[in-house]
Amino acid sequence: xxxxxxxxxxxxxxxxxxxxxxxxxxxxxxxxxxxxxxxxxxxxxxxxxxxxxxxxxxxxxxxxxxxxxxxxxxxxxxxxxxxxxxxxxxxxxxxxxxxxxxxxxxxxxxxxxxxxxxxxxxxxxxxxxxxxxxxxxxxxxxxxxxxxxxxxxxxxxxxxxxxxxxxxxxxxxxxxxxxxxxxxxxxxxxxxxxxxxxxxxxxxxxxxxxxxxxxxxxxxxxxxxxxxxxxxxxxxxxxxxxxxxxxxxxxxxxxxxxxxxxxxxxxxxxxxxxxxxxxxxxxxxxxxxxxxxxxxxxxxxxxxxxxxxxxxxxxxxxxxxxxxxxxxxxxxxxxxxxxxxxxxxxxxxxxxxxxxxxxxxxxxxxxxxxxxxxxxxxxxxxxxxxxxxxxxxxxxxxxxxxxxxxxxxxxxxxxxxxxxxxxxxxxxxxxxxxxxxxxxxxxxxxxxxxxxxxxxxxxxxxxxxxxxxxxxxxxxxxxxxxxxxxxxxxxxxxxxxxxxxxxxxxxxxxxxxxxxxxxxxxxxxxxxxxxxxxxxxxxxxxxxxxxxxxxxxxxxxxxxxxxxxxxxxxxxxxxxxxxxxxxxxxxxxxxxxxxxxxxxxxxxxxxxxxxxxx
Ligand code: ATP
Ligand code: MG
Numbered sequence: 001x002x003x004x005x006x007x008x009x010x011x012x013x014x015x016x017x018x019x020x021x022x023x024x025x026x027x028x029x030x031x032x033x034x035x036x037x038x039x040x041x042x043x044x045x046x047x048x049x050x051x052x053x054x055x056x057x058x059x060x061x062x063x064x065x066x067x068x069x070x071x072x073x074x075x076x077x078x079x080x081x082x083x084x085x086x087x088x089x090x091x092x093x094x095x096x097x098x099x100x101x102x103x104x105x106x107x108x109x110x111x112x113x114x115x116x117x118x119x120x121x122x123x124x125x126x127x128x129x130x131x132x133x134x135x136x137x138x139x140x141x142x143x144x145x146x147x148x149x150x151x152x153x154x155x156x157x158x159x160x161x162x163x164x165x166x167x168x169x170x171x172x173x174x175x176x177x178x179x180x181x182x183x184x185x186x187x188x189x190x191x192x193x194x195x196x197x198x199x200x201x202x203x204x205x206x207x208x209x210x211x212x213x214x215x216x217x218x219x220x221x222x223x224x225x226x227x228x229x230x231x232x233x234x235x236x237x238x239x240x241x242x243x244x245x246x247x248x249x250x251x252x253x254x255x256x257x258x259x260x261x262x263x264x265x266x267x268x269x270x271x272x273x274x275x276x277x278x279x280x281x282x283x284x285x286x287x288x289x290x291x292x293x294x295x296x297x298x299x300x301x302x303x304x305x306x307x308x309x310x311x312x313x314x315x316x317x318x319x320x321x322x323x324x325x326x327x328x329x330x331x332x333x334x335x336x337x338x339x340x341x342x343x344x345x346x347x348x349x350x351x352x353x354x355x356x357x358x359x360x361x362x363x364x365x366x367x368x369x370x371x372x373x374x375x376x377x378x379x380x381x382x383x384x385x386x387x388x389x390x391x392x393x394x395x396x397x398x399x400x401x402x403x404x405x406x407x408x409x410x411x412x413x414x415x416x417x418x419x420x421x422x423x424x425x426x427x428x429x430x431x432x433x434x435x436x437x438x439x440x441x442x443x444x445x446x447x448x449x450x451x452x453x454x455x456x457x458x459x460x461x462x463x464x465x466x467x468x469x470x471x472x473x474x475x476x477x478x479x480x481x482x483x484x485x486x487x488x489x490x491x492x493x494x495x496x497x498x499x500x501x502x503x504x505x506x507x508x509x510x511x512x513x514x515x516x517x518x519x520x521x522x523x524x525x526x527x528x529x530x531x532x533x534x535x536x537x538x539x540x541x542x543x544x545x546x547x548x549x550x551x552x553x554x555x556x557x558x559x560x561x562x563x564x565x566x567x568x569x570x571x572x573x574x575x576x577x578x579x580x581x582x583x584x585x586x587x588x589x590x591x592x593x594x595x596x597x598x599x600x601x602x603x604x605x606x607x608x609x610x611x612x613x614x
Pocket of ligand 1: 069072080081082083084085087220221222223248249250251252253
């Protein structure tokens with residue numbers, strides 16, 4: 001069965017069972033300063049799982065969500081992990097619960113995909129998991145006996161039902177129950193695995209094999225999370241009146257299972273690319289395990305880079321652009337290991353292959369691939385030059401140690417492994433540990449912590465960032481009042497330390513104008529006005545004067561944040577913008593607003609940097 005068919009069947013299956021098929025969120029959430037990329041189907045839906053009504057009015061939702069997980073980047077190279085993947089998802093917002101969820105997924109797997117039910121294994125949350133694998137300790141939450149009974153009722157024999165504890169089969173935003181703050185919601189989950197008996201267990205993964213073993217014999221194809229508890233002030237967990245289901249299953253892995261291959265890279269979502277790589281490297285994917293690892297990395301990263309670039313991201317030193325740059329460099333290093341000549345960027349055709357694979361989901365890729373390839377090729381050329389400079393620098397150095405390695409990494413992008421190689425030729429050994437600690441030191445020093453962000457896929461999630469987000473709306477409106485109504489946001493970047501705002505304006509702002517803008521923002525802060533969030537139809541929002549951005553693709557229903565003075569609420573609001581949030585509740589929370597810099601960034605575009613003082 002093709003992957004396109006599986007995606008379609010899944011959505012149809014859940015649509016028939018009363019679900020609204022919702023459009024997936026973009027990978028890069030333009031108005032969310034807290035994360036770099038969407039990494040699961042649940043992520044854009046958190047407000048609705050926390051009790052907000054979904055704009056569609058439905059309590060049953062389903063979609064296929066393109067997801068990017070940088071935290072899995074070191075896993076890429078095995079049979080089942082990629083950074084970019086599609087997560088098929090379905091949700092119940094206080095509607096159906098365990099019985100329907102588990103039965104439907106089982107039905108989908110066995111009747112729609114035709115999986116062999118004798119190869120399905122499941123896991124269930126056990127509070128006493130010490131007796132199961134891992135000895136993870138006890139919690140005060142009861143074991144999930146309901147899911148256990150449902151699986152048995154569906155015919156899964158007891159020897160294929162495994163019990164795991166809080167580390168594996170519990171979900172909340174803060175992790176296991178003891179870490180959950182008061183008010184947080186969470187609950188047990190139940191995973192489904194498909195077994196490939198032909199994959200022999202490798203002892204390097206432990207004495208015995210089990211569904212959560214990493215050897216590759218078991219493929220996790222779906223996870224049903226049951227959000228049923230809320231943490232109380234006394235530390236206990238109380239049953240929620242409204243219980244939710246959050247399900248996610250990887251399309252790539254479902255495709256592997258339904259086609260009976262234990263390797264997602266041998267499904268139609270990857271195989272055209274692997275075939276091309278075999279051709280240009282003259283190496284055999286299934287016979288050469290070193291080559292296959294590099295091919296998997298190149299294949300995944302090229303796809304991820306294409307998807308990121310398709311959303312308008314360019315290689316740079318910041319946030320998403322930095323991720324793109326680092327992934328492109330990893331592609332080039334892997335390509336060199338594979339023996340490819342990377343001068344002239346040999347991957348244009350492969351980018352087209354990927355565009356064709358995804359023609360149903362991202363039809364615009366076919367048109368965009370050429371331009372994106374040019375950008376990648378330019379970036380690759382610059383990296384190649386920088387690498388050569390770095391290598392020259394190293395050759396000049398009298399000694400090579402961890403500090404030198406870090407210096408050439410930071411200044412020329414020379415990866416650690418390359419330095420290690422060159423050092424080896426000179427008969428010196430360098431310590432990876434010391435290199436890592438240099439890196440850590442640097443991360444603490446560097447403002448954006450770009451490397452930390454790269455690893456975690458997370459920007460700063462703090463309350464400070466939320467405050468700057470609200471301050472950005474105030475600044476936007478103040479500029480429109482002081483300068484002209486035609487002022488529009490052209491870009492925005494927020495950290496926990498400052499905001500940066502780009503807008504269309506030709507001249508340098510006079511000191512008086514700057515002061516007026518700053519005073520206006522502070523007067524709104526002083527009046528301590530409420531920041532109100534409403535969900536409405538997109539057209540209604542735009543008609544009501546909410547600011548939106550033409551470049552953004554909005555869903556039919558959108559969130560609108562309004563700041564109005566209640567004592568003068570008959571007039572127009574101070575500020576009204578379509579925005580994903582989050583924002584503070586009252587403007588008084590912001591502190592003192594201070595503009596610290598203005599500059600020109602491009603023709604007709606000015607930039608303001610501002611801070612909030614306590
Ligand atoms: P794993 O333990 O295999 O890394 P996970 O527990 O991190 O999976 P979830 O967060 O529960 O996975 O995500 C739901 C589903 O998404 C998984 O059951 C799997 O099918 C798929 N999935 C998760 N991570 C990846 C990945 N890096 N590449 C491909 N599919 C993935
Ligand atoms: Mg994982």
